[in-house]
Amino acid sequence: MTRSTIELTPTVxxxxxxxxxxxAIVLTVAEAAIPLPLPGVKPGLANIVTLxxxxxxxxxxxxxxxxxxxxxGSLLLGQFLAPGFFLSLSxxxxxxxxLGFAMHLPRRxxxxxxxxxxxxxxxxxAQLVVARLWLVPHDGVFYLTPVFAAAAVFFGVVNGLxxxxxxxxLPQAT
Amino acid sequence: xxxxxxxxxPLIRPGDWLVMAAGLALCVxxxxxxxxxxxxxxxxxRAGGEVFGEYGLSVPRLVEVPGPLGTTLxxxxxxxxxxxxxxxxxxxxxxxxxxxxxGSVAICAPNQVSLSLSGRGGQYDSLNY
Numbered sequence: 001m002t003r004s005t006i007e008l009t010p011t012v013x014x015x016x017x018x019x020x021x022x023x024a025i026v027l028t029v030a031e032a033a034i035p036l037p038l039p040g041v042k043p044g045l046a047n048i049v050t051l052x053x054x055x056x057x058x059x060x061x062x063x064x065x066x067x068x069x070x071x072x073g074s075l076l077l078g079q080f081l082a083p084g085f086f087l088s089l090s091x092x093x094x095x096x097x098x099l100g101f102a103m104h105l106p107r108r109x110x111x112x113x114x115x116x117x118x119x120x121x122x123x124x125x126a127q128l129v130v131a132r133l134w135l136v137p138h139d140g141v142f143y144l145t146p147v148f149a150a151a152a153v154f155f156g157v158v159n160g161l162x163x164x165x166x167x168x169x170l171p172q173a174t
Numbered sequence: 175x176x177x178x179x180x181x182x183x184p185l186i187r188p189g190d191w192l193v194m195a196a197g198l199a200l201c202v203x204x205x206x207x208x209x210x211x212x213x214x215x216x217x218x219x220r221a222g223g224e225v226f227g228e229y230g231l232s233v234p235r236l237v238e239v240p241g242p243l244g245t246t247l248x249x250x251x252x253x254x255x256x257x258x259x260x261x262x263x264x265x266x267x268x269x270x271x272x273x274x275x276x277g278s279v280a281i282c283a284p285n286q287v288s289l290s291l292s293g294r295g296g297q298y299d300s301l302n303y
Binding site for chain 2: 105106108109110111112113114117118121142143145146149150152153156157160161164165168
């Protein structure tokens, strides 16, 4: 037997991404256990991790963490390639793009709370559009928009506050 | 409780309040535009198959509509309308009472008069994203 010559040496960055993605996946799985009144209304706790990574290590790492979380989270929940997976994926992509723009807002004025709210709205926006175009081809989908918007504001603020607090209290080195 | 709240407040920056307010405004706007189905905004009266008149539901008024049997009396009030009197034999449209929902109709078939409420909510013409 010959020894494999392919050797992957993870960089510090790789390890960091893996660690944060793992934290986000744990939150995704834990969140799936919370009973919720409406499909689609979720706290989105994993986005706290995305916000922290974005603030500390930039957009590229946040993209890695968020997409790995969607992929591995759906595998763990048995939702990979199911409709829910595409909804999460589209929401994640939209919120990452939004965060990419919103992160350039002056930090003195707009903190993690703002970013979190923007991301939450991007999330539901993209999900509604995907749901309308693909899953439920009827305008009735939009009937629930006010509920989703209210949830986006509420959970956006909560997640943003938690992210802001963790950013303040967590040691820089993690 | 207050001490706890005070711990979190400094984490919110000035612009965050703006974003929060904008988010809430969006919620209110979405609710107002998408959930007004059922609230009628005008009464449409037809006689003999033709539109006899369209009346806003803000001003109370009585409308007399002539038909083959006589005059049908339609009463309009704020947000509702009814057929107050009709010469038809069975009085179905009168017994229907006040109409309050967009899309509801009272038909006085013998006198060929109908009263329907129309509203904007509920059915969209188009939505674009």
